[in-house]
Amino acid sequence: xxxxxxxxxxxxxxxxxxxxxxxxxxxxxxxxxxxxxxxxxxxxxxxxxxxxxxxxxxxxxxxxxxxxxxxxxxxxxxxxxxxxxxxxxxxxxxxxxxxxxxxxxxxxxxxxxxxxxxxxxxxxxxxxxxxxxxxxxxxxxxxxxxxxxxxxxxxxxxxxxxxxxxxxxxxxxxxxxxxxxxxxxxxxxxxxxxxxxxxxxxxxxxxxxxxxxxxxxxxxxxxxxxxxxxxxxxxxxxxxxxxxxxxxxxxxxxxxxxxxxxxxxxxxxxxxxxxxxxxxxxxxxxxxxxxxxxxxxxxxxxxxxxxxxxx
Amino acid sequence: xxxxxxxxxxxxxxxxxxxxxxxxxxxxxxxxxxxxxxxxxxxxxxxxxxxxxxxxxxxxxxxxxxxxxxxxxxxxxxxxxxxxxxxxxxxxxxxxxxxxxxxxxxxxxxxxxxxxxxxxxxxxxxxxxxxxxxxxxxxxxxxxxxxxxxxxxxxxxxxxxxxxxxxxxxxxxxxxxxxxxxxxxxxxxxxxxxxxxxxxxxxxxxxxxxxxxxxxxxxxxxxxxxxxxxxxxxxxxxxxxxxxxxxxxxxxxxxxxxxxxxxxxxxxxxxxxxxxxxxxxxxxxxxxxxxxxxxxxxxxxxxxxxxxxxxxxxxxxxxxxxxxxxxxxxxxxxxxxxxxxxxxxxxxxxxxxxxxxxxxxxxxxxxxxxxxxxxxxxxxxxxxxxxxxxxxxxxxxxxxxxxxxxxxxxxxxxxxxxxxxxxxxxxxxxxxxxxxxxxxxxxxxxxxxxxxxxxxxxxxxxxxxxxxxxxxxxxxxxxxxxxxxxxxxxxxxxxxxxxxxxxxxxxxxxxxxxxxxxxxxxxxxx
Numbered sequence: 026x027x028x029x030x031x032x033x034x035x036x037x038x039x040x041x042x043x044x045x046x047x048x049x050x051x052x053x054x055x056x057x058x059x060x061x062x063x064x065x066x067x068x069x070x071x072x073x074x075x076x077x078x079x080x081x082x083x084x085x086x087x088x089x090x091x092x093x094x095x096x097x098x099x100x101x102x103x104x105x106x107x108x109x110x111x112x113x114x115x116x117x118x119x120x121x122x123x124x125x126x127x128x129x130x131x132x133x134x135x136x137x138x139x140x141x142x143x144x145x146x147x148x149x150x151x152x153x154x155x156x157x158x159x160x161x162x163x164x165x166x167x168x169x170x171x172x173x174x175x176x177x178x179x180x181x182x183x184x185x186x187x188x189x190x191x192x193x194x195x196x197x198x199x200x201x202x203x204x205x206x207x208x209x210x211x212x213x214x215x216x217x218x219x220x221x222x223x224x225x226x227x228x229x230x231x232x233x234x235x236x237x238x239x240x241x242x243x244x245x246x247x248x249x250x251x252x253x254x255x256x257x258x259x260x261x262x263x264x265x266x267x268x269x270x271x272x273x274x275x276x277x278x279x280x281x282x283x284x285x286x287x288x289x290x291x292x293x294x295x296x297x298x299x300x301x302x303x304x305x306x307x308x309x310x311x312x313x314x315x316x317x318x319x320x321x322x323x324x325x326x327x328x329x330x331x332x333x334x335x336x
Numbered sequence: 337x338x339x340x341x342x343x344x345x346x347x348x349x350x351x352x353x354x355x356x357x358x359x360x361x362x363x364x365x366x367x368x369x370x371x372x373x374x375x376x377x378x379x380x381x382x383x384x385x386x387x388x389x390x391x392x393x394x395x396x397x398x399x400x401x402x403x404x405x406x407x408x409x410x411x412x413x414x415x416x417x418x419x420x421x422x423x424x425x426x427x428x429x430x431x432x433x434x435x436x437x438x439x440x441x442x443x444x445x446x447x448x449x450x451x452x453x454x455x456x457x458x459x460x461x462x463x464x465x466x467x468x469x470x471x472x473x474x475x476x477x478x479x480x481x482x483x484x485x486x487x488x489x490x491x492x493x494x495x496x497x498x499x500x501x502x503x504x505x506x507x508x509x510x511x512x513x514x515x516x517x518x519x520x521x522x523x524x525x526x527x528x529x530x531x532x533x534x535x536x537x538x539x540x541x542x543x544x545x546x547x548x549x550x551x552x553x554x555x556x557x558x559x560x561x562x563x564x565x566x567x568x569x570x571x572x573x574x575x576x577x578x579x580x581x582x583x584x585x586x587x588x589x590x591x592x593x594x595x596x597x598x599x600x601x602x603x604x605x606x607x608x609x610x611x612x613x614x615x616x617x618x619x620x621x622x623x624x625x626x627x628x629x630x631x632x633x634x635x636x637x638x639x640x641x642x643x644x645x646x647x648x649x650x651x652x653x654x655x656x657x658x659x660x661x662x663x664x665x666x667x668x669x670x671x672x673x674x675x676x677x678x679x680x681x682x683x684x685x686x687x688x689x690x691x692x693x694x695x696x697x698x699x700x701x702x703x704x705x706x707x708x709x710x711x712x713x714x715x716x717x718x719x720x721x722x723x724x725x726x727x728x729x730x731x732x733x734x735x736x737x738x739x740x741x742x743x744x745x746x747x748x749x750x751x752x753x754x755x756x757x758x759x760x761x762x763x764x765x766x767x768x769x770x771x772x773x774x775x776x777x778x779x780x781x782x783x784x785x786x787x788x789x790x791x792x793x794x795x796x797x798x799x800x801x802x803x804x805x806x807x808x809x810x811x812x813x814x815x816x817x818x819x820x821x822x823x824x825x826x827x828x829x830x831x832x833x834x835x836x837x838x839x840x841x842x843x844x845x846x847x848x849x850x851x852x853x854x855x856x857x858x859x860x861x862x
Contacts, residue, residue, distance in 0.1 A: 043859040050859045083781035101779040263519070294704060312421060312776075315859060330848070333704055336859035 026186055026324070029053035031306050031317040032235070032287025035160070036064025036103035036131075039313035041138050043336055048151040050336065051319055055185065056151060059287045060158020060195045060235040061308075062138075063131045063165060064103030067123070069113045070095065080105070101313065104130040128162065135165055139172040146174045152185075154178050158235040158287065159197035159206040178233060180216065182223035187324040189282070190230040192220050197236040197288060198269040201249055214271035227279040229327070231320075236269040237286035238276055238298055243305035244268030245292045276301055282328055283320065295331050304331050372594030372618025374522065374690050378533070379683035381626060382465045383748060384586040385633060385659045389643045390815035393576030394583035396630040402581065403588035404623030406802025408616050410759055412795045413766035414595040415611035420769070420780045425701035426598045426694075427762050434765050434773055437853070441707055442834030443758045448698040449830045450754035451691045455507075456733030457751070458688040459500020460740045463490045465658065466684040467499060470677045472655030473664040476557050477673060484654045491656070497741040501734060507689040508730035511696070514719045518689060525682045532678035536663055537628065539676055543666040544635035550666040551638075557665060558653045565650040567640040585809050587626055588802075589752050592759065594618040596694055637662050692729060699725040706852055707841045745822050753827040756807040763803050766796030 029047045034040035041062075048056050070080045070089070078089040082102055089095045099105055106126060108116070116122050146153055155172075156179035157165040169177045176183055178193030185191055194217055196206045208216070217234065224230045237243035245264040247255040256263045267289065276284050276298055284303035293307025293316060307316045315336045321329040388396055414427070421430040427447070432440025468490035475483030489495040510518045542548040551563045573579075594615050633642060637659070645657035655661045660680050664673030700722050702708035714724045740746045770777040770790035777783060777790065784791040811824060845852040 039861065042861040046859050046861060082779075085781050085783060087783075097775070097779065295710070332706065335705075336857065 026055065026189070026322045027051065027053045028055045028057060028231075028320040028322070029317055030057045030059060030233075030285050030304075030320060031308075031315055032059035032158075032285075033061040033290055033308035033310060034058060034315070035061055035308070035310045036134055037310040037313055038100055040310050040315045041141070043313075043315040045142060045145045047315070047317065047336065048146070048149070048153075051317075051334070053319070054151065055154065057154040057191075057233065057285070058156070059193075059233050059285055060156050060179075061160045061287060062155065062157065063135070063161045065160070066102070067104040067106055067126060067130060068102045069116070070098075070105050070107045071113055072107060072109055078107070104134065106130065128164070131162060132164060132168055135168045136171070139168065139175060142175055143173045152176065154183070154191065154193070154233075156193045156195050156233075157206070158195035159200065159204045161195065162205050180220050182220060182230070185231075187322075188226070188229055189322060190224060190226075192217075192224060192230055192232050192234075192281075194220060194232075194234045198271065200267075210269060210271045213269060214274060217271060217275040221275070221279055224279065227281050230279075230281045231283045231285060232276060232279070232281040233285045234269075234272045234275065235286065236272050236288045237292070237305050238273035238284065238303060239268035239270050240266045240273070241268065241296050241298050241303055243286055243292050243294055243296055243303060244289050246289050247291075273298065276303065282322075283331065285318065285320075293333060295333060302328065302331055304333075306333060309335075369614045369617040369621070370526075371597045372615055373622060374526070374686065375593040375596045376590050376618060376622040377593070377683050377687040377690070378590070378622060378625060378629075379461075379466065379680045379687070380590040381629060382469075382658050382660060382680060383461075384590065384626075385630065385642060386646055386657075387586050387815065388583065389646055391579040391583040393573035394579035395575055396583070396587075396634070397627055398580045399583040400587045400591075400623055400626045400630060402584045402802075403586075403591050404619055406584075406588060406799070406806070407591045407594070407619040407623070409795055409799035409802060410592055410763065411595055411615035411619055412612065413762050413792070413799050414598050415615050416782045416792050416795070417762065417766060417769065418598040418611055419782055420776065426596070426698065427758055427765075428698065428701055431761055431765050434769050435761070437707075438835055438838045439761065441702070441838045442831055443761045444698055444702070445834035445837065446754045446827070446830050447758040448695045449833075450751035450827075451695045451698075452729050452732045453736050453751040453754070455688050455691040455695070455729060456500060456504060456736035457740055457746070457748070458684070458691065459503040459733070459737050460496045461748070462503055462681075462684045462688070463496045463499035466677075466681045468495070469656045469658045469661045470681065473661040473673055473677075474670060476653060476655050477664065477668075477670050487655065493741045497738060500737040500741065503685060503688050504730050504733045504737065507692050508726050511689065511692055512716070512719065512721050512723045512726050514721055518693075522686050522689065525686055529679040529682040532675055532682070533625070535672070536660075536676040536679065537632065539663055539667045539672060540629070540632035540636045543637070543663075544632050548636075548666050548668065550636055550662065553665050553668045554653075554662075556668075558651075562650065562652070563641065566644050566648045567638065568650070570640045570644040570648075572639045572643065581805060582809055582813065585752070585806050585813065587623070588806050589755070591619050591623055591626070594622070595759075595762075596690075633659050633662075636666055688733075692726065695729050696722045696725040699728075706845050707838055747823070750823040750826065753807070753810050753823050754830055756803060756810060757827070757831060759803040760800070760807060763796050763800040766792050766799065769793075769796075 029051050031044060034044065044056060044058060047053060068080050068082050070078050072078055078095060080087050080089065080098060082098060087098065089098060116126065142153060153175050155169060155175045156177050166177060166179060169175055178191050179195045180193065182190050182192045196208050196213055196216055198210050198213055199207045244266045246267045248263045248265045250256055280301055284298065284301060286303065286305045287308065289305060290308035293305055295302065295304040297303065304318050306318045309316055317334050317336060319332045319334050323329050388394060417430040421433060426444065428440050428444035431443050468487045471483045471490060472487035474480070475487055490499060510521065539548065543550045554563050555561065597611060597615055645651050651657055660677055663676045667673060667676060699708060699712045703710055703712045712725050714722065716723045770793055782792055786794065842852045
């Protein structure tokens, strides 16, 4: 059995399309997104009085003369909304209006992706697991249920071939931002324990826990000061472990076949935690690059390989 | 941090954001610049001035200006490409994706290999260009045979090897027990260096304007008429543009290293206020500092004296003919000598540590991509440092240090040709990027054009001209390296080794059932 695992694609249309193509490209039986499928930015595409559109993307003010140019740009950005200069002004002054717009665009995009997944994967035999994580609104879980082909392992255990299982957990420990699924470590531990009740044999179960275990090298992120400014010293940003103690304790307690994680984009790697393989594929969604892991599991001999790939 | 504070999230201008993780402010441009200063290592100025006599008619000031202009073009290529591929790992990341993985790895391997070389060789520089002259000038000023003996010892084989070894082991231990502690030490040392540099400039300015009398002070220590004897028969050749361009490689191979900040590009995404300003700001500010210093050296000590002192048989002073020795003599005060030497000592010491930071990060990136053994990327659970890579680098650095100390195989610029490979490849990558990755370019934050020509292509061409001249000069410049063949063949061997290692690892991974090409190839969108 070959599993392709990625995470943190944050509304990147290129990454989603690549994810759907990954089963064929890597010859995988199961493909998994470990959470954080929704985005963080809306780019206003502003209709100018003279007929053309403008948008500011990645710091560059862009003038869009025709539909083709607009389509090209839309493929790269997370969310967009066409509006007049007055409407842009109306949104810019009120975070509540922006949040409302986010909810609509996020759910529209998830729905669009589910239709795309159904179309691409229906009848292929490829199993597809997608779950929400700390950055995703809770409503995303309801949307995922509407898909014919997508299974959501969040908070539960799903059977895989040859007696293996996968456990999912999209909730995470507190971050410096008020994310939709940030919860205290103690509550996270309880949720993992609840989900783990469905595990038959931990040694044949993959734990897909969005936040990496603390102190494994899969959780190094820049230290931030009170203004969310990175702390930089003579060698660059100061990196500190920001993983979860609950995740670490769960892995040490249950000793699963493998720990799969995401959340910390800049900390990709395959490590061992007390002999148990744990991995984070990292994320480069901003550049439309899909970082992933290829996991080979033998029906009887268990885990054979965990390799990082970039697609 | 309470919840109300969390709502004040940073966001790129022109877009709407919501509450979600990862929305942090960018690394400040001044932090990138600060890092660049460490990489430039102004203490190299000591032997940059020494090299001047080998280029008759060259202008140190114009050489510095040319190197800085070329550096700005090169630095802009690095900054813009890292803005498109904002991931830690330096040029390896964008060359492997734009040109070819083997090319990216080879460039990174070569740069890293020669960083290891300079990790060791900088230990030798510490002994030869900092500690030996420091003890020498103090010995002369204090009439202390003990200090003069110490000066001789630091300049000899065992002095070089033991001093360098202490530096190599010190940084391996310091970084092995955590980078945070290392950077804290480095920052404090930099503050001391900055104060010392200001004092040096003041002393030099006083000597240049006649308030301090260098000639009298020198004669007082070296014997009446010594200054005149040294400069007798020395003529300062009239200005030569050709020689100035030849000399340019000396300041260039100090200033251009500010590009190394791309190793943490993942955190610097705002091209307008991040790498672009940081790298170029470091080059401009250090270029200006170099310009001021070389001008003041000439004005304070006299051009003829600087040219003749390193080769004249009449130079009999027990302290080496280095500019900081002269600065101490100009000050005519032991305390001033110590104060004006601090920046040389500090920078010469810490530049080795800076080399180690870069190479351990590069090795980590290779192991992640599978082109180096996983063991190389092993990180200490206690200290979060890549200790295997650090130990490996320190062992290799010791070998280079031993060869430098006890043989005449190596010279100060023996590793420069290896660095030029990366500089040339990055310039070429900048030129080709808009054409080989058209869609990525069009949707990137650097999709700027002048007329129909992509700005990055134009800058890449300018950079290639400067880097090409620098590379050509290094290939033929016998002025300061006793065995240039070693440098040339060494660089070539490293390049071939890089290619061989890449394809050997590719074969090995294929045998393991992993197609390494898939690590770089984009999944086709259907």
